[in-house]
Amino acid sequence: GAGVSQSPSNKVTEKGKDVELRCDPISGHTALYWYRQSLGQGLEFLIYFQGNSAPDKSGLPSDRFSAERTGGSVSTLTIQRTQQEDSAVYLCASSLAVGDQFFGPGTRLTVL
Amino acid sequence: RKEVEQDPGPFNVPEGATVAFNCTYSNSASQSFFWYRQDCRKEPKLLMSVYSSGNEDGRFTAQLNRASQYISLLIRDSKLSDSATYLCVVFNAGGTSYGKLTFGQGTILTVHP
Numbered sequence: 002g003a004g005v006s007q008s009p010s011n012k013v014t015e016k017g018k019d020v021e022l023r024c025d026p027i028s029g030h031t032a033l034y035w036y037r038q039s040l041g042q043g044l045e046f047l048i049y050f051q052g053n054s055a056p057d058k059s060g061l062p063s064d065r066f067s068a069e070r071t072g073g074s075v076s077t078l079t080i081q082r083t084q085q086e087d088s089a090v091y092l093c094a095s096s097l098a099v100g101d102q103f104f105g106p107g108t109r110l111t112v113l
Numbered sequence: 114r115k116e117v118e119q120d121p122g123p124f125n126v127p128e129g130a131t132v133a134f135n136c137t138y139s140n141s142a143s144q145s146f147f148w149y150r151q152d153c154r155k156e157p158k159l160l161m162s163v164y165s166s167g168n169e170d171g172r173f174t175a176q177l178n179r180a181s182q183y184i185s186l187l188i189r190d191s192k193l194s195d196s197a198t199y200l201c202v203v204f205n206a207g208g209t210s211y212g213k214l215t216f217g218q219g220t221i222l223t224v225h226p
Contacts, residue, residue: 034214043200043218044157057213092156100147100204102214104156 003027005105007093013111014083022078022108026095033076034102035068037089044092050076083112114139116215119201123221130191134220136184136201145204146177148186150197151219157200160186191224198222 006025014020026033035047046060050070061067065083070076080087090109094102119136126132138146146163161168163175163184174187184201201217 036216044216046213046215049213100145100162100202100214101159102157104158106156 005093005095005103007091007105007108009108010106011109011111013113015113016085017082019079019081020083020110022080022091022093022110024076024078024093024095024105026074026076026093027097027103028074030095030097030103031073032096032102033070034094034096035076035078036092036094038092038107039089047078047091080110083110085112088112115218116140117201117203117217119199119217120220121218123223125223125225126191128191128193128224128226130224131187131189132191132222133188134186134199134201134222136186136217138182138184138201138203138215140203140205141179141182143182143203143205146175146184147202147204147214148173148175148184149200149202149216151200152197157216160199188222191222193224193226196222196224 008023033050036044038044048068049057052073053070065081068078088111090107092104092107094104096102117138148160149157150160151157161170163177165177167176172189176185198219198221200219203215
């Protein structure tokens with residue numbers, strides 16, 4: 002069956018521009034997570050959705066970051082006024098069971 | 114102190130070697146534990162869950178010591194294809210952390226011929 006998909010796979014943008022990253026979770030998975038991973042670093046938790054609500058937004062690094070999920074399915078992560086330090090791979094994961102998170106291939110964001 | 118800490122590595126071992134990775138976690142209320150594997154420039158994938166009684170999956174053995182808040186992964190008879198980054202992962206439920214997995218920084222393993 003289809004796994005988690007993310008788009009775009011690569012995004013190059015200029016500093017100060019807004020970007021929107023999309024995640025399509027596995028059908029039926031109620032939990033959805035966003036992480037980011039900088040080069041050579043571990044995964045940094047950003048936000049978690051259970052259905053359409055986000056009980057844990059503690060990882061969002063600043064108010065320039067926001068995320069929403071509609072219909073219990075697709076989620077978008079928006080970064081406003083991008084900065085160079087936002088450059089990273091943004092990973093989305095979905096799960097039905099505890100711990101068994103299925104990750105998408107990620108969006109590689111480069112802010113020039 | 115980081116919530117999940119791992120041996121930084123890198124570990125460079127010959128084929129056939131046995132290698133062990135360690136991980137400690139700071140939250141004594143953590144409920145579930147996992148090892149994920151991440152290949153270069155790929156997404157992480159679940160390798161195995163870690164149970165209190167210890168569990169084995171082929172060449173891989175995971176152990177959990179709740180008293181010491183310590184998790185380990187043992188790989189026997191290493192293969193070239195085992196080369197990857199191994200991520201120790203801890204699950205905390207309850208309150209605002211419900212459903213949150215915390216990933217360690219990862220340990221890099223390179224298996225050479």
